[in-house]
Amino acid sequence: MSDISKKILNLKKEKNAVILAHNYQIPEVQDVADFVGDSLGLSRIASNTDAEIIIFCGVHFMAETASILSPEKKVILPDIDAGCSLADTINYDQLKKWKEKNPNAVVVSYVNTTAEVKAESDYCCTSSNALQVVESIAKDKEILFLPDMFLGAYVQKKTNRKINIWPGECHVHAAMKYEEIKNLKDEYPDSEVLIHPECACGSQAMAIAEKNNDKSIHFLSTEAMVNKSREITSKNIIVATEDGIIHKMKKVAPEKNFISINRKSQCNFMKMITLEKVLKSLIDEGPEIKVDEKLALKAKIAIDRMISIG
Ligand code: SF4
Numbered sequence: 422m423s424d425i426s427k428k429i430l431n432l433k434k435e436k437n438a439v440i441l442a443h444n445y446q447i448p449e450v451q452d453v454a455d456f457v458g459d460s461l462g463l464s465r466i467a468s469n470t471d472a473e474i475i476i477f478c479g480v481h482f483m484a485e486t487a488s489i490l491s492p493e494k495k496v497i498l499p500d501i502d503a504g505c506s507l508a509d510t511i512n513y514d515q516l517k518k519w520k521e522k523n524p525n526a527v528v529v530s531y532v533n534t535t536a537e538v539k540a541e542s543d544y545c546c547t548s549s550n551a552l553q554v555v556e557s558i559a560k561d562k563e564i565l566f567l568p569d570m571f572l573g574a575y576v577q578k579k580t581n582r583k584i585n586i587w588p589g590e591c592h593v594h595a596a597m598k599y600e601e602i603k604n605l606k607d608e609y610p611d612s613e614v615l616i617h618p619e620c621a622c623g624s625q626a627m628a629i630a631e632k633n634n635d636k637s638i639h640f641l642s643t644e645a646m647v648n649k650s651r652e653i654t655s656k657n658i659i660v661a662t663e664d665g666i667i668h669k670m671k672k673v674a675p676e677k678n679f680i681s682i683n684r685k686s687q688c689n690f691m692k693m694i695t696l697e698k699v700l701k702s703l704i705d706e707g708p709e710i711k712v713d714e715k716l717a718l719k720a721k722i723a724i725d726r727m728i729s730i731g
Contacts, residue, residue, distance in 0.1 A: 422452075425696045429453045432703045439472035440699070441487070443479035444643045445665035445691040450478050450699060457669055459644040460486070460532045461547040465728060467491055476702055477710070478694045480505045484710040485536045489717045489724060499698035501708040503690045505533055507619075510589030511568040513537040519565060523585065526563040529554055530723065531572060533591070536712045538567075540719035545727035548572060548618055549642035553730050555580050571595070575618040575640060578627065593688045594619040597661050599626055601682040609657040609680065614638045615646045617662035622682075626661075650674045663688050 430453060433440060441463045442454035451457045456466050460483060467475055467487035474495045477484040482505055484498040516538050520528065530542035531551070539545055546554040555576050558564060564582070566573040568589030577584045599622040602614055616623055618640050630638040641649055643666055650658055650670045660667060661682045670679050702708070712720070 423449070423696070425700055426453050429696065429700050429703060432700070433476070436474055436703065436706075437472050438474035438476055438703060439466075439470050440476045440478060441466060443483065443665075443691060444647070444669055445663040445688050446478050446694055447665065447692060448668040449696050450694055451665075451668055453696065453699065454478060459547060459549060459642055461549050461642075461727070462644055463487070464490060464532070464724070467494075467496075468728065470494070474703075474706065476699060478699060479503070480508075480688075480690050481710070482508045482533055482535060485712055486532060486539075486724060488710050488712050489536060489539075489721050492712075492714070492717060495706060496710045497702045497706065498708060498710050499695075499702040500693040503693045505591070505690055506593075507531075507533045507569055507589055507591035508535055508538075511538060511587055513541065516541045516567070519567075519587070523563060523565055526565045526585065527558050528565045528567070529558070530567050531569050532724075532727065534568060536716055536720045539723050540716050542720075542723040543726070544730075545723040546730075547642060547727065549644055550727065550730055551576050551618075552579055554727065555582070555584070557730055569619050571621055571623050572618045574624055575627070578624075590621070591619055591688075593663055593686055595621045597622045597682055597686060599629075602626055602659060602661060605659045605680055605682060609659065611655050612637070612657035612659050612680070613653045613655045614659040615649060615661065616640050617643060617646070620661050622661060646670070647673055650677060650679070653677070662686070663691065665691060 440454045442457045468490040480503045488496040528542040529544045564584045566584045567587035573586030597620040667679045
């Protein structure tokens with residue numbers, strides 16, 4: 422273990438801090454974290470932890486969500502500029518206008534949104550429970566789903582109901598093309614494929630898998646991908662999501678060969694968090710992410726619904 426990692430672990434103990442890291446963080450940051458997981462898993466931990474300080478190694482909306490769930494805790498994002506291109510695709514004004522045009526609709530927001538957008542939503546969801554959240558809404562209700570169009574299309578297909586979908590996308594997952602999966606499948610014919618529903622390749626992969634009754638293609642949230650990699654018997658596993666997840670997969674299933682559909686599938690925002698910044702944020706106890714109390718209370722309703730479903 423490096424000196425800097427040792428310093429982080431000592432200081433974390435001294436300050437009664439917990440380090441949460443998203444599955445897309447760099448390996449060294451994942452290795453100093455108390456918990457590594459997806460947005461939903463980390464939100465749950467943030468709401469239950471006894472630690473006084475939460476160092477959130479992820480992006481801004483995740484730290485905001487943790488702060489909404491634990492307003493009495495100090496939530497720290499080691500780099501204040503770690504944003505999210507998907508969350509940036511819709512703001513408060515845009516959602517207000519969309520709602521005005523569809524006054525009877527129920528708003529389901531993917532967790533990758535700002536606190537202001539969450540506060541205007543009826544439900545939040547993550548990729549792990551998006552299907553359950555939509556299925557929990559009465560069939561005759563109109564739904565506005567935002568901001569990810571690929572996840573929205575996946576939910577629409579799986580639940581077999583008409584959903585109004587916001588045309589947002591994440592630059593990392595939008596760049597993943599079906600041809601890359603096809604080429605790797607040709608190279609590794611015995612492989613299984615794990616695809617995150619945010620990926621642009623999803624609809625085509627799903628249509629082709631259904632047409633060919635191909636059971637080797639799975640659509641899963643990041644956490645479910647990690648769990649699935651343990652169960653799969655095939656040695657070769659093709660992974661279609663941000664590259665950082667492979668570090669965790671290798672830990673849970675070291676005997677497997679994980680093949681990223683594109684080694685360049687990296688989120689520049691997630692990769693802004695470094696060990697040096699984690700250490701500095703522990704020393705400075707900042708930058709702290711705080712959400713206005715009134716806004717947080719409003720946003721918490723949709724987040725609590727997300728946590729209680731699935
Ligand atoms: S991978 Fe995409 S959705 Fe996830 S934080 Fe990065 S930009 Fe946002």
